[in-house]
Amino acid sequence: xxxxxxxxxxxxxxxxxxxxxxxxxxxxxxxxxxxxxxxxxxxxxxxxxxxxxxxxxxxxxxxxxxxxxxxxxxxxxxxxxxxxxxxxxxxxxxxxxxxxxxxxxxxxxxxxxxxxxxxxxxxxxxxxxxxxxxxxxxxxxxxxxxxxxxxxxxxxxxxxxxxxxxxxxxxxxxxxxxxxxxxxxxxxxxxxxxxxxxxxxxxxxxxxxxxxxxxxxxxxxxxxxxxxxxxxxxxxxxxxxxxxxxxxxxxxxxxxxxxxxxxxxxxxxxxxxxxxxxxxxxxxxxxxxxxxxxxxxxxxxxxxxxxxxxxxxxxxxxxxxxxxxxxxxxxxxxxxxxxxxxxxxxxxxxxxxxxxxxxxxxxxxxxxxxxxxxxxxxxxxxxxxxxxxxxxxxxxxxxxxxxxxxxxxxxxxxxxxxxxxxxxxxxxxxxxxxxxxxxxxxxxxxxxxxxxxxxxxxxxxxxxxxxxxxxxxxxxxxxxxxxxxxxxxxxxxxxxxxxxxxxxxxxxxxxxxxxxxxxxxxxxxxxxxxxxxxxxxxxxxxxxxxxxxxxxxxxxxxxxxxxxxxxxxxxxxxxxxxxxxxxxxxxxxxxxxxxxxxxxxxxxxxxxxxx
Amino acid sequence: xxxxxxxxxxxxxxxxxxxxxxxxxxxxxxxxxxxxxxxxxxxxxxxxxxxxxxxxxxxxxxxxxxxxxxxxxxxxxxxxxxxxxxxxxxxxxxxxxxxxxxxxxxxxxxxxxxxxxxxxxxxxxxxxxxxxxxxxxxxxxxxxxxxxxxxxxxxxxxxxxxxxxxxxxxxxxxxxxxxxxxxxxxxxxxxxxxxxxxxxxxxxxxxxxxxxxxxx
Numbered sequence: 094x095x096x097x098x099x100x101x102x103x104x105x106x107x108x109x110x111x112x113x114x115x116x117x118x119x120x121x122x123x124x125x126x127x128x129x130x131x132x133x134x135x136x137x138x139x140x141x142x143x144x145x146x147x148x149x150x151x152x153x154x155x156x157x158x159x160x161x162x163x164x165x166x167x168x169x170x171x172x173x174x175x176x177x178x179x180x181x182x183x184x185x186x187x188x189x190x191x192x193x194x195x196x197x198x199x200x201x202x203x204x205x206x207x208x209x210x211x212x213x214x215x216x217x218x219x220x221x222x223x224x225x226x227x228x229x230x231x232x233x234x235x236x237x238x239x240x241x242x243x244x245x246x247x248x249x250x251x252x253x254x255x256x257x258x259x260x261x262x263x264x265x266x267x268x269x270x271x272x273x274x275x276x277x278x279x280x281x282x283x284x285x286x287x288x289x290x291x292x293x294x295x296x297x298x299x300x301x302x303x304x305x306x307x308x309x310x311x312x313x314x315x316x317x318x319x320x321x322x323x324x325x326x327x328x329x330x331x332x333x334x335x336x337x338x339x340x341x342x343x344x345x346x347x348x349x350x351x352x353x354x355x356x357x358x359x360x361x362x363x364x365x366x367x368x369x370x371x372x373x374x375x376x377x378x379x380x381x382x383x384x385x386x387x388x389x390x391x392x393x394x395x396x397x398x399x400x401x402x403x404x405x406x407x408x409x410x411x412x413x414x415x416x417x418x419x420x421x422x423x424x425x426x427x428x429x430x431x432x433x434x435x436x437x438x439x440x441x442x443x444x445x446x447x448x449x450x451x452x453x454x455x456x457x458x459x460x461x462x463x464x465x466x467x468x469x470x471x472x473x474x475x476x477x478x479x480x481x482x483x484x485x486x487x488x489x490x491x492x493x494x495x496x497x498x499x500x501x502x503x504x505x506x507x508x509x510x511x512x513x514x515x516x517x518x519x520x521x522x523x524x525x526x527x528x529x530x531x532x533x534x535x536x537x538x539x540x541x542x543x544x545x546x547x548x549x550x551x552x553x554x555x556x557x558x559x560x561x562x563x564x565x566x567x568x569x570x571x572x573x574x575x576x577x578x579x580x581x582x583x584x585x586x587x588x589x590x591x592x593x594x595x596x597x598x599x600x601x602x603x604x605x606x607x608x609x610x611x612x613x614x615x616x617x618x619x620x621x622x623x624x625x626x627x628x629x630x631x632x633x634x635x636x637x638x639x640x641x642x643x644x645x646x647x648x649x650x651x652x653x654x655x656x657x658x659x660x661x662x663x664x665x666x667x668x669x670x671x672x673x674x675x676x677x678x679x680x681x682x683x684x685x686x687x688x689x690x691x692x693x694x695x696x697x698x699x700x701x702x703x704x
Numbered sequence: 705x706x707x708x709x710x711x712x713x714x715x716x717x718x719x720x721x722x723x724x725x726x727x728x729x730x731x732x733x734x735x736x737x738x739x740x741x742x743x744x745x746x747x748x749x750x751x752x753x754x755x756x757x758x759x760x761x762x763x764x765x766x767x768x769x770x771x772x773x774x775x776x777x778x779x780x781x782x783x784x785x786x787x788x789x790x791x792x793x794x795x796x797x798x799x800x801x802x803x804x805x806x807x808x809x810x811x812x813x814x815x816x817x818x819x820x821x822x823x824x825x826x827x828x829x830x831x832x833x834x835x836x837x838x839x840x841x842x843x844x845x846x847x848x849x850x851x852x853x854x855x856x857x858x859x860x861x862x863x864x865x866x867x868x869x870x871x872x873x874x875x876x877x878x879x880x881x882x883x884x885x886x887x888x889x890x891x892x893x894x895x896x897x898x899x900x901x902x903x904x905x906x907x908x909x910x911x912x913x914x915x916x917x918x919x920x
Contacts, residue, residue, distance in 0.1 A: 094715060096818075100903050102718055103760045109723060114715035114791030116734070341730060343716070343790045344723045395730025395788065426733075427747065 094189060101175040109344035110138035111172060113186030116341045117394070119155045119162070120187055127159040127271045131185050131192035131232075133200045135210035136619065138166040142340070143348035145402065146238070147201055150259050153334040160267060163187040163195075164340075167210045167617060168217070176217060183217040193218040196231045197270060199263070200251070202238035205596035206589065206619035208247055211236075212611040215250070222608065224252050224297065230280045233270055237263070241294075242324070242371050243549045243656035246596050248296035249604035252280070253287055256659055257324030258357070260333040262292045288318040292325035299658060301601050307642055309600060309653045323660040326374075326696050330357065331382045337389040341396070350398035350431075351390045353383060355415075358693075358702075359404035360684040364472045364675050365461070365503065367548035368404055370668075371661050373693035374702040375684065380411045384418045391428060399423065400431045407432070408683075456487050459498035462506075463513030469678045470505050472671075477517065484521050488528040494537045495521065501567045501584075502545040502559035504675060511567045514540065515574035522577055540575065541583045542568065544590035548597050549656040550663065552671035555648040558594045560641075561587045588626040592618075594644035595633075600655035603643070605636040662693035706772040707801040708781065709920065713762040713907075716792025721756040727790060728768065734788030737781065740771025754805045754911065755878060761885065763908035767919075769801055799920070808919050810858055811878045812910040813885045817870040817901035824870045825899045826862060829892070832899065833860045838891045853891060856883035858916075870901070878911065 094102075094112070102108040123129060132151055134141030141147055147164070154162035163185035168176060176183065182191040192198055198220065200211050212222045215234065221227050224234065236247065237255035244254040255262050266287060273283040288295040298318035302310045314320055327333050342349070358375035359368065378386075387399060399419065403409065419430055460480055462468045468475065487495065499514050518540050525536045544564045547556040559567075564587040575582050596603060609632035610618075617623040633640050648654070650669065657665065667690065674681060681689055684702060688694075694702050712719070719727060729749050732739050741747040754767035772778070781798035789795070817824070832838075835854075842851045858875030865871030876883045885906040893900050911919045 099905070103903075107720075108718040108759065109720065112715040112718050116730075116788060116790045118791075341790075343719045343727050345726065392736070393734070395733035397729075397733070427741070 095181075097179055097181060098184075098189070101172070101179060101181070105172045105175060106169065107344060110166070110342075111168070111186070113164075113189070115343050117338050118164075118187055118340050119151070121155075121158075121161040123161065123188065123190070125158075126161045128161070128197060128267055128274070129190075129195040130154060130160060130162040130197045130199055130267065131165045131195045132162050133165045133192070133198055133211075133214055135167050135200060135202070135207040135214060136617065137169060138342070138344075139346040141166045141201075142342050142346045144201065144203070145336070145352045145354060146203075146259070148336040148339040149334065150199075150201075150263060151340070152336045152338070153260050154263060154267065156334060157264065157267070159271065161187075162199075163190075163192075165192050165214070167214055170617075170623070173213075173217065173616075182219045183214060191218065193220050193232065196274060197233045197235065197267065200234070200236040200238075202236045202240045202247065204619065205240050205246070205593050206624070207240075208596065208607050209611045209615040209618050211247065212250060212608065213616040216611075222611075223249055225249070227252070228280065230270075230273055230278060230283055233280075233283070235266065239368065239371060240597065242367075242659050242661055243597060243599070244294055244296060244659065245301075245601045245655040246599040246603040246607060248299075248601045249608070251296065253284060254294040254296070255325075256292050256294055256322055257661075258327050259325075260327050262290070262325045265290050266293065285316055285318070288316075291323065294322040294659065296601070301655065303600075303602075308649075309655055311653065312658055321658060321660050323696070324371075324662060326357075326376070326662075328376065328697055328699070330376050330378050335382075335386050337386050338393045339390065341394045348400070349396070350400055351387065351394060351396045352400055352402045353387050353390070354378070355383060355401055355403040355406060355409045357403070360408055361405055361474070362472055362671070362681050362683065362689075362691075363461070364470075364552040364671055365500065365545065365548075366404075367551050370550050370663050370691075372404065373662055373691065374697055376702075377409070380415050380418070383415055384422075387419055388422055391423075391426075397427065398429045398431065456492050456494065457496040457498065458483065460517065461498065461500055462503060462510060463499060463515070463517050464510045466678060467503060467506060467510045467513075469680050470675045471503055472675070472681055474680055474683070477520070480517075481520060481524050484524045485528045488525045488536075489530060491530050493525075493529065493531070493534050494539075495525075496539045496541065497521065499540065499542045500545040501542045501571070502564055504553060504556050506559075506567075508567075508570060511570050512574050514542070514571055515576075518575060518580050519577065522579055525579075536579050537581065538579055539581045539583060540571075541585070542571065543585040544587040546590050546594045546597060549654065550659075550661050550668070552668045552675060554598065554654065554668060555650070555652075555672060557647045558591065558644045560645060561591055564590075586621070589618075589624055591640060591644055592626070592629050595640040596643075598654070598656075599643050602636065602638060606632045606638060609635050662691075662696040664692040667691045705769045705801045706778055706781070707767055707769050707799055707920070708785070708795050709797040710766045710768065711762075711764045711794045711796060712757060712766055712792060713764065714792035716790060717760055717762045719790075719793075720759050721753070724757075725751060725753070727793070731785055731788045731793075732770070735781075735784040737772065737776050737784055738774040740773055752805070754808060755811065757908065758884070758886070758906075761906040761908065764796075765908055765911045765918075767805070767911065769805075797920075803913075803919070806879075807913050808878045808911055809914040810875045810912040810916065811908055812873070812875050812912065813888075814907045814909055815872040815874070815885055815889060816865055816905045816907075817872060817889075818903040818905075819868070819870075820902040824864065824868060826864060826870060828896070828899050829862050829870065829872075832892065832896050833862065838895065840887065840891050840894050842887065853883055853887060856881065857888070860888075875912070 300313040356377035358372045547553045752769040778798040782795040785795045856877040860874045
């Protein structure tokens with residue numbers, strides 16, 4: 094650590110997040126590796142280190158003795174100020190070396206509100222933010238992650254996008270970069286060759302043309318690059334790297350525990366859910382594999398808590414076998430087990446007792462909509478009866494804190510649907526009155542709503558988002574309908590959701606908006622400390638663009654979308670069919686009941702999902 | 705009770721006391737050494753640190769007590785713990801504790817004073833610290849109070865250090881009442897601000913009892 098940095102760290106908040114040196118961090122001799130990679134997470138250390146994808150890819154890349162992958166996170170404002178004042182470039186935690194000197198800078202892009210931090214981190218590293226302004230091969234700036242399934246808003250800044258799961262794909266990209274570096278290729282030659290790797294999208298090889306009304310006319314594909322880039326998946330999850338020796342931070346982070354990933358994909362097909370479509374098809378780890386890895390990860394890290402993670406954990410076949418096996422090992426060691434994202438419909442007494450054995454945490458259900466009609470529209474196939482039944486079991490089991498999540502502004506939503514949220518919450522409350530084991534302790538029911546954001550690659554990718562004013566009107570309607578003091582109502586600010594909606598279905602022209610926001614001081618936009626709606630609106634205006642064009646417009650059935658160049662395996666025609674079914678209030682059974690032919694199975698060599 | 709003597713330096717000096725407790729808890733689990741837990745509703749490993757260290761201060765003489773269970777020998781403890789420590793934390797020794805932390809009287813510290821824009825005011829500082837009294841304003845929970853810090857020190861030596869810094873060695877009262885290294889330097893800021901260093905780095909080098917013997 095340089096004396097300059099040492100001094101800075103005595104002045105900033107939570108300095109341990111800027112030092113590196115944590116247990117299990119990987120250190121190599123820079124003289125003995127072919128490539129140095131900075132894995133950049135465009136949010137704080139506490140958020141980034143909680144990300145399972147980061148831990149997986151960090152370990153996977155470092156398995157190659159020729160690659161040293163290090164970590165870098167977005168500094169908080171006080172640290173950024175110090176770095177800029179002392180003219181210290183952004184550095185990697187392991188070596189303390191400036192990432193601008195690395196061969197590759199890889200960003201994890203999980204959510205749209207992190208985009209401005211990407212530009213800020215590049216700038217702090219002394220690297221030009223625009224791809225076109227970076228003439229040399231290195232540092233190559235690439236990105237992967239969920240929000241890259243519409244890469245266009247970030248196309249001006251990123252040299253190439255890795256679409257889909259990175260365990261194998263990232264290694265293929267880096268292998269090619271090794272060769273290019275060794276043989277002294279110009280950047281253009283490398284990018285053209287990289288475009289031939291399945292799953293790689295090189296934005297400079299695609300030129301969008303627009304109609305007079307602002308919609309996309311066509312995309313000119315240059316130099317023989319593929320017309321469509323199909324996301325990569327790992328077919329056999331048990332066969333790839335699993336982070337049993339993940340880095341254990343020396344300071345508290347958001348998810349300070351072992352995260353055990355059970356499966357990828359989801360069988361449910363909730364129509365609003367991007368992850369539900371983007372991660373198809375469902376692939377699972379075997380129960381034996383998970384039990385073994387969980388034990389290794391717990392003893393290797395010293396964590397006293399393990400959480401099971403996946404899109405719908407209670408859909409994991411063999412969950413009882415797994416939780417029994419885990420508890421048998423965890424209980425004598427005083428390790429607690431938690432289960433997030435429980436579905437309200439198959440939440441069973443047995444499962445609840447299992448998680449309760451060591452420590453009782455809060456309980457959260459996400460019915461998403463208040464009325465059965467609207468839940469059918471979004472294909473959230475949970476009935477009121479099933480929800481109340483789950484609540485009854487929970488209250489009988491001694492739980493007295495319950496959170497209920499909903500969205501406002503879903504397609505076809507009426508005031509009746511909004512009021513149904515209040516009615517449902519009241520029913521949950523009376524369920525508590527009838528079933529509570531200890532009424533004297535009281536109950537706390539929290540209802541939360543957020544503004545629905547239509548996402549690309551979902552059946553609602555054509556839909557308009559409701560306006561901020563309309564969302565607030567529905568919030569007021571709901572707030573006034575909730576009478577009981579045992580029910581707390583929280584609503585998320587709609588202005589962030591509007592920007593998120595514009596970015597998530599944006600085209601390449603939004604690059605100018607993102608750059609304007611960043612130049613105007615924008616960064617860490619997922620933090621209310623930093624987000625400024627006004628700054629975003631000014632940036633849109635300066636770029637001559639209207640956020641409503643992207644967020645609040647019903648799109649034509651035949652409209653060409655900026656993200657159509659990316660295939661996640663699910664066909665657009667399938668999404669259109671699902672949208673039609675939504676308007677008819679018809680539900681689609683989960684993949685295990687009946688295969689509806691979404692197309693994602695074609696990503697598998699064996700062509701058959703999960704079953 | 706067992707006791708470990710450990711170092712906390714380099715990058716690890718930025719780990720806060722709260723985070724250190726969490727970290728040591730995990731270090732023990734990684735080592736596979738069973739330790740005593742507290743009784744009660746929410747049992748947690750019993751760990752007692754002698755003198756919490758400020759964030760940013762290094763130390764080569766930290767002490768922590770815990771209850772070793774399951775027949776492990778104290779001699780094997782340092783190696784087993786060190787295998788699971790983050791960079792900068794190193795267990796130097798482990799033994800049965802024979803005396804209580806309340807017998808700690810003095811802490812020996814080193815302060816490195818950096819002057820970026822001027823020569824080190826070695827003589828002026830020596831003069832300052834050899835005054836009859838050094839009365840500074842000390843912030844307490846109930847406001848501020850004027851305190852003479854000299855009776856709370858057991859000698860202050862200043863000499864030229866490496867790279868043009870000044871090296872100050874001092875023995876400070878560890879408890880009842882304690883004098884922190886930062887308070888020692890704040891005497892400069894308060895009584896002779898023109899001599900204030902641009903940066904000071906602190907290091908704890910020894911912990912002693914009232915007879916000035918190293919406390920173990």
